[in-house]
Amino acid sequence: xxxxxxxxxxxxxxxxxxxxxxxxxxxxxxxxxxxxxxxxxxxxxxxxxxxxxxxxxxxxxxxxxxxxxxxxxxxxxxxxxxxxxxxxxxxxxxxxxxxxxxxxxxxxxxxxxxxxxxxxxxxxxxxxxxxxxxxxxxxxxxxxxxxxxxxxxxxxxxxxxxxxxxxxxxxxxxxxxxxxxxxxxxxxxxxxxxxxxxxxxxxxxxxxxxxxxxxxxxxxxxxxxxxxxxxxxxxxxxxxxxxxxxxxxxxxxxxxxxxxxxxxxxxxxxxxxxx
Amino acid sequence: xxxxxxxxxxxxxxxxxxxxxxxxxxxxxxxxxxxxxxxxxxxxxxxxxxxxxxxxxxxxxxxxxxxxxxxxxxxxxxxxxxxxxxxxxxxxxxxxxxxxxxxxxxxxxxxxxxxxxxxxxxxxxxxxxxxxxxxxxxxxxxxxxxxxxxxxxxxxxxxxxxxxxxxxxxxxxxxxxxxxxxxxxxxxxxxxxxxxxxxxxxxxxxxxxxxxxxxxxxxxxxxxxxxxxxxxxxxxxxxxxxxxxxxxxxxxxxxxxxxxxxxxxxxxxxxxxxxxxxx
Amino acid sequence: xxxxxxxxxxxxxxxxxxxxxxxxxxxxxxxxxxxxxxxxxxxxxxxxxxxxxxxxxxxxxxxxxxxxxxxxxxxxxxxxxxxxxxxxxxxxxxxxxxxxxxxxxxxxxxxxxxxxxxxxxxxxxxxxxxxxxxxxxxxxxxxxxxxxxxxxxxxxxxxxxxxxxxxxxxxxxxxxxxxxxxxxxxxxxxxxxxxxxxxxxxxxxxxxxxxxxxxxxxxxxxxxxxxxxxxxxxxxxxxxxxxxxxxxxxxxxxxxxxxxxxxxxxxxxxxxxxxxxxxxxxxxxxxx
Numbered sequence: 155x156x157x158x159x160x161x162x163x164x165x166x167x168x169x170x171x172x173x174x175x176x177x178x179x180x181x182x183x184x185x186x187x188x189x190x191x192x193x194x195x196x197x198x199x200x201x202x203x204x205x206x207x208x209x210x211x212x213x214x215x216x217x218x219x220x221x222x223x224x225x226x227x228x229x230x231x232x233x234x235x236x237x238x239x240x241x242x243x244x245x246x247x248x249x250x251x252x253x254x255x256x257x258x259x260x261x262x263x264x265x266x267x268x269x270x271x272x273x274x275x276x277x278x279x280x281x282x283x284x285x286x287x288x289x290x291x292x293x294x295x296x297x298x299x300x301x302x303x304x305x306x307x308x309x310x311x312x313x314x315x316x317x318x319x320x321x322x323x324x325x326x327x328x329x330x331x332x333x334x335x336x337x338x339x340x341x342x343x344x345x346x347x348x349x350x351x352x353x354x355x356x357x358x359x360x361x362x363x364x365x366x367x368x369x370x371x372x373x374x375x376x377x378x379x380x381x382x383x384x385x386x387x388x389x390x391x392x393x394x395x396x397x398x399x400x401x402x403x404x405x406x407x408x409x410x411x412x413x414x415x416x417x418x419x420x421x422x423x424x425x426x427x428x429x
Numbered sequence: 430x431x432x433x434x435x436x437x438x439x440x441x442x443x444x445x446x447x448x449x450x451x452x453x454x455x456x457x458x459x460x461x462x463x464x465x466x467x468x469x470x471x472x473x474x475x476x477x478x479x480x481x482x483x484x485x486x487x488x489x490x491x492x493x494x495x496x497x498x499x500x501x502x503x504x505x506x507x508x509x510x511x512x513x514x515x516x517x518x519x520x521x522x523x524x525x526x527x528x529x530x531x532x533x534x535x536x537x538x539x540x541x542x543x544x545x546x547x548x549x550x551x552x553x554x555x556x557x558x559x560x561x562x563x564x565x566x567x568x569x570x571x572x573x574x575x576x577x578x579x580x581x582x583x584x585x586x587x588x589x590x591x592x593x594x595x596x597x598x599x600x601x602x603x604x605x606x607x608x609x610x611x612x613x614x615x616x617x618x619x620x621x622x623x624x625x626x627x628x629x630x631x632x633x634x635x636x637x638x639x640x641x642x643x644x645x646x647x648x649x650x651x652x653x654x655x656x657x658x659x660x661x662x663x664x665x666x667x668x669x670x671x672x673x674x675x676x677x678x679x680x681x682x683x684x685x686x687x688x689x690x691x692x693x694x695x696x697x698x699x700x701x702x703x704x705x706x707x708x
Numbered sequence: 709x710x711x712x713x714x715x716x717x718x719x720x721x722x723x724x725x726x727x728x729x730x731x732x733x734x735x736x737x738x739x740x741x742x743x744x745x746x747x748x749x750x751x752x753x754x755x756x757x758x759x760x761x762x763x764x765x766x767x768x769x770x771x772x773x774x775x776x777x778x779x780x781x782x783x784x785x786x787x788x789x790x791x792x793x794x795x796x797x798x799x800x801x802x803x804x805x806x807x808x809x810x811x812x813x814x815x816x817x818x819x820x821x822x823x824x825x826x827x828x829x830x831x832x833x834x835x836x837x838x839x840x841x842x843x844x845x846x847x848x849x850x851x852x853x854x855x856x857x858x859x860x861x862x863x864x865x866x867x868x869x870x871x872x873x874x875x876x877x878x879x880x881x882x883x884x885x886x887x888x889x890x891x892x893x894x895x896x897x898x899x900x901x902x903x904x905x906x907x908x909x910x911x912x913x914x915x916x917x918x919x920x921x922x923x924x925x926x927x928x929x930x931x932x933x934x935x936x937x938x939x940x941x942x943x944x945x946x947x948x949x950x951x952x953x954x955x956x957x958x959x960x961x962x963x964x965x966x967x968x969x970x971x972x973x974x975x976x977x978x979x980x981x982x983x984x985x986x987x988x989x990x991x992x993x994x995x996x
Contacts, residue, residue: 379487385589574751
């Protein structure tokens with residue numbers, strides 16, 4: 155039983171690659187652009203292009219491909235459910251029926267819709283994972299803070315928002331480790347998490363959350379007091395030890411992103427959408 | 430002025446889960462002197478953490494007065510200034526480290542003070558050097574031992590250049606090696622940098638190395654004095670649910686069996702020396 | 709229910725860039741009725757090792773055999789194994805799941821689908837074993853308990869599953885002296901009166917010296933020492949070199965011996981040290 159093993163979201167894998175060295179703002183904006191492109195894509199061809207791009211990024215960043223993919227394992231049941239859901243629910247007037255059983259009818263339109271939506275979720279997850287694997291939490295915050303700073307003018311507490319996000323992300327791993335301990339404590343008292351049907355399994359999960367939430371609240375409370383004791387009073391009078399610089403690697407990356415975006419937009423405009 | 434923190438007739442109540450008011454401090458009067466290491470000890474629930482949280486205005490008095498370096502904690506306007514004077518280190522390093530890079534975490538306090546960039550860098554360099562943490566500067570706290578994590582927490586407070594550091598059971602979850610690392614560094618900072626130190630602890634072997642100690646019970650201060658004086662009163666200490674330091678306990682037991690030993694043995698070395706002088 | 713560990717190796721996050729080898733070729737045996745201390749610094753691998761004893765972790769290489777059952781055998785009934793080898797975790801907050809003390813202790817027996825009367829009987833017995841008065845504490849809210857009471861509830865929750873072996877993982881951490889004494893008294897009683905095999909995990913030698921019959925020292929995932937308790941303390945330098953501390957009572961004797969005094973044996977508890985020294989002085993055998 156090792157629950158934290160397959161968590162890749164929010165984990166930072168230190169390295170010295172081209173992608174690691176980029177200014178966090180470059181990486182955040184690039185990820186943002188890819189997310190927007192993903193939301194517009196409706197063909198397998200365009201997904202193929204994004205896949206090649208992301209795969210290249212994973213290789214350049216020196217992330218072992220097997221590890222990059224292992225993050226999807228815990229999501230498999232949800233993804234499968236989503237796919238099946240779309241398969242049976244989505245249809246269009248000219249769709250061809252693949253098979254039907256009782257009240258369920260699967261059409262080719264449903265099949266493509268399910269596949270494309272599932273791909274979209276996988277890619278969205280993938281790009282976020284790539285961002286956090288190659289960017290430390292600290293520089294991620296610095297980048298976000300800098301990017302959001304214009305919003306301060308309209309009264310948005312950007313620094314506070316960013317600090318909240320950092321802490322939330324940091325807690326993903328701590329809570330996962332804690333969940334591991336709680337699950338083990340329950341297994342040690344005779345709970346068989348791997349036995350029973352879906353409802354029985356779900357029922358067993360509930361007692362896990364009570365101690366998890368209590369512990370999360372306790373930690374949060376202690377962290378707040380510790381931050382307050384170190385004179386944290388929000389972003390107002392804070393200064394920073396480090397400032398960000400856009401360098402040559404960033405210019406190169408921006409160029410690559412422009413070319414890539416043009417390619418995807420070209421594909422979106424020229425290839426007939428599958429749906 | 431000899432006194433850094435002056436507390437007069439402090440009471441504090443908090444609401445329990447059931448909504449009842451629980452008295453955590455019931456009329457506490459005490460001082461923290463400049464440059465000393467003061468130990469505050471007592472059973473869990475005796476009120477020592479509640480007391481310590483008044484030292485840097487994390488709590489404000491229910492009634493009574495807390496004056497830190499001439500500033501009253503009761504006045505909200507003083508809060509920021511008081512937190513620069515008194516820094517605080519907590520029990521669990523995992524719950525007080527903010528950043529996933531050691532140097533960034535140490536910089537967190539100075540950044541909050543709004544210091545210029547160059548000054549922050551200087552202070553971070555100095556704090557890391559003082560605690561011998563330079564080798565871990567760019568590492569993640571998660572890759573350090575528990576004792577080293579706690580040293581990072583201390584460095585984070587040190588970088589704010591406080592006059593006083595309050596440590597709330599900093600060694601409770603450490604192994605013997607981690608305990609030793611933390612204690613030796615705390616003593617060294619007190620000696621070399623003249624930082625007034627308040628140490629909350631259950632371990633009487635740690636208290637032995639302090640200048641003065643306070644024993645709390647049920648929200649009251651029961652005994653105050655030098656460890657050597659207080660540990661001579663073995664029965665009273667035991668009645669308050671505390672242990673004696675191991676050497677003192679052994680000496681006490683031997684005296685009960687009729688061996689003639691001096692009344693104020695504190696360390697193993699002293700005990701061995703006294704035993705060797707027996708006829 | 710003897711435990712036999714052979715050439716056990718284990719790595720966390722195996723197959724990821726974060727892979728960390730925590731156990732290297734550990735072999736050991738634990739017999740019925742023993743009180744074994746597993747001692748080592750934090751992150752030495754002692755918890756990982758102990759979690760193999762009740763199949764919370766399964767060996768990646770090597771084997772763990774509990775009462776003839778090989779834990780890595782896919783056919784093995786691990787659920788009943790885990791009930792027979794009880795595990796009390798370091799932090800009670802992770803293992804108390806219910807609202808009240810009584811409900812929490814009943815959690816294990818209820819998982820076994822026992823009759824209601826049997827569950828009640830188990831809860832009553834377990835509470836008695838850890839010295840929690842049934843009428844006072846059964847309905848008590850978990851979060852109104854002191855640290856020591858929480859730990860005793862956690863132990864009772866495991867005892868209610870009627871284990872033959874009890875693994876206690878750093879159960880005194882963070883307790884004040886009185887709370888610690890209470891827990892140690894409970895543990896001593898379980899071993900002596902209930903004849904439960906105890907595996908006591910700690911980073912401190914003090915408690916292990918007082919309680920255990922045999923001590924296994926783990927450092928950096930390797931077994932360093934595995935000897936009867938008195939033998940272990942004959943090697944103070946080895947213990948210190950891996951960052952462990954010698955109980956103070958033994959330090960006194962060691963220092964006296966350095967000064968040329970002859971003291972016949974090593975004391976493990978304060979009482980033993982007092983007796984040893986008074987007798988020695990009374991008979992004036994101490995001087996060379």
